[in-house]
Amino acid sequence: xxxxxxxxxxxxxxxxxxxxxxxxxxxxxxxxxxxxxxxxxxxxxxxxxxxxxxxxxxxxxxxxxxxxxxxxxxxxxxxxxxxxxxxxxxxxxxxxxxxxxxxxxxxxxxxxxx
Amino acid sequence: xxxxxxxxxxxxxxxxxxxxxxxxxxxxxxxxxxxxxxxxxxxxxxxxxxxxxxxxxxxxxxxxxxxxxxxxxxxxxxxxxxxxxxxxxxxxxxxxxxxxxxxxxxxxxxxx
Numbered sequence: 001x002x003x004x005x006x007x008x009x010x011x012x013x014x015x016x017x018x019x020x021x022x023x024x025x026x027x028x029x030x031x032x033x034x035x036x037x038x039x040x041x042x043x044x045x046x047x048x049x050x051x052x053x054x055x056x057x058x059x060x061x062x063x064x065x066x067x068x069x070x071x072x073x074x075x076x077x078x079x080x081x082x083x084x085x086x087x088x089x090x091x092x093x094x095x096x097x098x099x100x101x102x103x104x105x106x107x108x109x110x111x112x113x114x
Numbered sequence: 115x116x117x118x119x120x121x122x123x124x125x126x127x128x129x130x131x132x133x134x135x136x137x138x139x140x141x142x143x144x145x146x147x148x149x150x151x152x153x154x155x156x157x158x159x160x161x162x163x164x165x166x167x168x169x170x171x172x173x174x175x176x177x178x179x180x181x182x183x184x185x186x187x188x189x190x191x192x193x194x195x196x197x198x199x200x201x202x203x204x205x206x207x208x209x210x211x212x213x214x215x216x217x218x219x220x221x222x223x224x225x226x
Binding site for chain 1: 159160192
């Protein structure tokens with residue numbers, strides 16, 4: 001099956017810890033994205049990558065880091081510098097950038113800071 | 115930069131009725147307008163999109179209209195069913211700016 005997978009589905013973190021969220025796609029898409037979703041809010045862009053070994057900050061990049069070493073993978077690290085990390089995190093991909101042929105989303109990871 | 119406003123934030127309809135969700139955008143260079151449906155605890159699913167060279171697009175019970183002059187676009191769902199209940203997001207993007215900018219969502223409830 002082609003698609004986007006995110007793991008884990010639920011993640012709990014203690015304050016002060018870094019955690020890494022996984023995102024993998026087998027759609028052969030060039031571009032990948034990370035969004036954050038809070039209750040009652042739209043999706044806010046954290047980071048995006050147009051192509052392997054390249055990525056740019058989105059609107060709310062502070063406290064997050066990413067890498068794009070492989071076309072299929074775009075992991076997101078939530079660092080201890082992120083003041084309010086509890087949220088639903090969504091990964092997406094598109095055939096090109098900025099996704100005018102559609103961005104396709106994974107199932108999401110819900111991160112809770114204890 | 116682009117700003118997308120979406121209304122209403124909640125919408126309740128009776129099964130079989132129509133539902134309309136409206137969005138406005140600020141960047142006249144925006145040329146791509148997708149709509150997403152998000153069910154509880156899941157990622158958003160692309161349900162329909164429209165480009166600025168088209169005024170209307172239909173896919174079975176859903177349709178999207180675009181008014182470039184007024185800078186607004188709308189999602190129309192006819193003959194609503196309980197399984198249409200979800201949060202719907204509109205978005206806009208331009209080739210110059212790049213990224214999709216999302217509205218804050220509309221929670222649609224279809225009562226049987």
